[in-house]
Amino acid sequence: MLKLEVMNSEISRPVSRSPSPTFSPLYRQIKDFMIKSLEAGEWRPGDAIPSEAELAGRFNVSQGTVRKAIDEMAAENLLVRRQGKGTFVATHNDPRSYYRFLRLVPDDGDQAHSTSEPLTCDWLEASPEVARVLGIQAGDPVVVMERLLRFGSEPVVLDYIYLVGELFQGLTLERLKASDRSLYSMFESDYGVRMIRAEERLRAVAADAHSASLLGVEDGAALLLVERTTFTYGNKPVEWRRGLYCTRRHHYLNELG
Amino acid sequence: MLKLEVMNSEISRPVSRSPSPTFSPLYRQIKDFMIKSLEAGEWRPGDAIPSEAELAGRFNVSQGTVRKAIDEMAAENLLVRRQGKGTFVATHNDPRSYYRFLRLVPDDGDQAHSTSEPLTCDWLEASPEVARVLGIQAGDPVVVMERLLRFGSEPVVLDYIYLVGELFQGLTLERLKASDRSLYSMFESDYGVRMIRAEERLRAVAADAHSASLLGVEDGAALLLVERTTFTYGNKPVEWRRGLYCTRRHHYLNELG
DNA sequence: AAGTGGTCTAGACCACCGT
DNA sequence: CGGTGGTCTAGACCACTTG
Numbered sequence: 412m413l414k415l416e417v418m419n420s421e422i423s424r425p426v427s428r429s430p431s432p433t434f435s436p437l438y439r440q441i442k443d444f445m446i447k448s449l450e451a452g453e454w455r456p457g458d459a460i461p462s463e464a465e466l467a468g469r470f471n472v473s474q475g476t477v478r479k480a481i482d483e484m485a486a487e488n489l490l491v492r493r494q495g496k497g498t499f500v501a502t503h504n505d506p507r508s509y510y511r512f513l514r515l516v517p518d519d520g521d522q523a524h525s526t527s528e529p530l531t532c533d534w535l536e537a538s539p540e541v542a543r544v545l546g547i548q549a550g551d552p553v554v555v556m557e558r559l560l561r562f563g564s565e566p567v568v569l570d571y572i573y574l575v576g577e578l579f580q581g582l583t584l585e586r587l588k589a590s591d592r593s594l595y596s597m598f599e600s601d602y603g604v605r606m607i608r609a610e611e612r613l614r615a616v617a618a619d620a621h622s623a624s625l626l627g628v629e630d631g632a633a634l635l636l637v638e639r640t641t642f643t644y645g646n647k648p649v650e651w652r653r654g655l656y657c658t659r660r661h662h663y664l665n666e667l668g
Numbered sequence: 669m670l671k672l673e674v675m676n677s678e679i680s681r682p683v684s685r686s687p688s689p690t691f692s693p694l695y696r697q698i699k700d701f702m703i704k705s706l707e708a709g710e711w712r713p714g715d716a717i718p719s720e721a722e723l724a725g726r727f728n729v730s731q732g733t734v735r736k737a738i739d740e741m742a743a744e745n746l747l748v749r750r751q752g753k754g755t756f757v758a759t760h761n762d763p764r765s766y767y768r769f770l771r772l773v774p775d776d777g778d779q780a781h782s783t784s785e786p787l788t789c790d791w792l793e794a795s796p797e798v799a800r801v802l803g804i805q806a807g808d809p810v811v812v813m814e815r816l817l818r819f820g821s822e823p824v825v826l827d828y829i830y831l832v833g834e835l836f837q838g839l840t841l842e843r844l845k846a847s848d849r850s851l852y853s854m855f856e857s858d859y860g861v862r863m864i865r866a867e868e869r870l871r872a873v874a875a876d877a878h879s880a881s882l883l884g885v886e887d888g889a890a891l892l893l894v895e896r897t898t899f900t901y902g903n904k905p906v907e908w909r910r911g912l913y914c915t916r917r918h919h920y921l922n923e924l925g
Numbered sequence: 926a927a928g929t930g931g932t933c934t935a936g937a938c939c940a941c942c943g944t
Numbered sequence: 945c946g947g948t949g950g951t952c953t954a955g956a957c958c959a960c961t962t963g
Binding site: 487488514608609614634665 | 743744745768769771865866867868869870871872873874888889890891892893896913915919920921922923924925
């Protein structure tokens with residue numbers, strides 16, 4: 412059983428302020444508090460959080476108010492509800508969210524499962540550009556890795572991945588090769604870094620010789636360049652990716668609501 | 669004031685069925701009913717729908733139940749809530765959702781507003797491929813238009829747009845040129861066709877001579893190919909687009925939740 | 926002041942999952 | 945069976961917009 416070090420007084424009722432410049436409803440204060448609990452690691456990925464009734468008691472509010480807080484967090488993929496079982500902390504170490512951020516799908520047929528082959532992994536000093544994207548100082552340590560993603564046996568994506576070094580102490584090519592899980596699953600389990608959301612910027616570019624060779628296309632062929640910035644709690648960037656996608660027999664699928 | 673031709677008996681309480689194979693909660697039945705009202709045009713884009721209290725009275729349920737139905741519809745961009753004013757039927761004829769489906773943004777600076785230049789508009793018989801995507805029969809009439817999208821004065825997107833002819837009687841190049849609104853806004857106002865959601869499939873391709881010339885790039889340059897299928901109520905496809913995006917100074921931005 | 930959506934409560938009961 | 949999330953109610957009050 413988890414303990415939530417919370418005094419009822421920490422959650423303040425929304426007293427009627429005259430103009431109310433920073434009004435925040437109760438359920439949002441509760442949500443913020445719960446996010447802090449996730450961030451602090453009090454509730455770990457895969458764990459069940461306390462029941463709604465239990466939380467309502469701790470916060471001294473009604474179940475409906477707790478429920479609304481959880482609803483929003485579930486909508487943001489921070490929690491997963493399972494009727495009859497409980498509410499769980501989302502995890503990348505779970506088939507359901509294994510490909511949560513991968514939008515590439517085969518043109519036809521179902522997706523043959525993909526495999527990741529790490530090629531290089533080096534510790535470097537952040538260039539000004541990388542530092543800017545990752546919100547660190549130029550010269551700070553970053554991990555730079557190159558890896559090839561295959562669908563079946565076909566090479567489809569060549570990724571260059573930049574990680575905030577401070578958070579990934581001891582990461583080496585050997586450890587990457589030894590892992591049989593997805594990168595994000597490993598980051599979560601081995602380094603306690605949870606990828607929450609991401610932004611991708613897409614462009615079409617011509618393949619250089621190196622990429623063309625690895626992806627099995629002609630030099631100068633059109634490739635899809637996908638630049639991804641990935642964030643953890645508090646909108647803190649922790650990863651930057653440049654991915655070259657071969658879209659001969661695959662495409663990037665996006666749903667517009 | 670709008671009239672909802674509904675008998676209370678139409679919304680049935682969820683009687684406890686033994687196994688309950690097709691159990692549908694009250695709020696979902698109400699939501700389905702309201703979607704039918706939208707589909708039937710009883711509530712028109714931009715209109716305010718009846719207040720929550722009013723609807724609760726009509727359906728003979730509590731306000732909270734109506735509220736949950738509206739919540740889901742607002743999350744799906746079918747309705748827009750505005751505190752203190754009411755709940756409105758979403759419309760493309762509104763600056764807020766003008767660019768709802770356009771993910772292309774300039775690399776730097778804010779977005780200079782885009783302008784659309786229709787180039788051609790023809791009535792053809794659907795090819796087997798287009799018919800399949802649009803869910804019609806090969807040979808059925810389709811409208812095919814070519815148009816150039818500019819950001820500021822710079823040509824950035826060359827679109828080929830296929831529309832289900834049956835729904836767009838009388839559409840001509842002249843009417844397109846005469847309109848000063850977005851395509852979807854015009855489709856909604858002039859043809860009663862509401863675009864609800866879309867799927868986009870992205871690939872990188874080499875520019876042909878025609879596209880290169882219009883977009884001001886070299887023949888063979890890498891372009892982003894965006895194929896969009898757009899759906900109206902009931903997941904009925906009504907539009908298929910092939911867009912060639914020049915990503916020299918713009919990129920396709922996608923948020924991954 | 927009146928009307929709208931937004932929050933919160935206390936309680937009841939249902940659907941689902943495990944033991 | 946007990947525990948969990950899911951639905952629904954009736955009512956109170958708050959925040960925002962408009963007249």
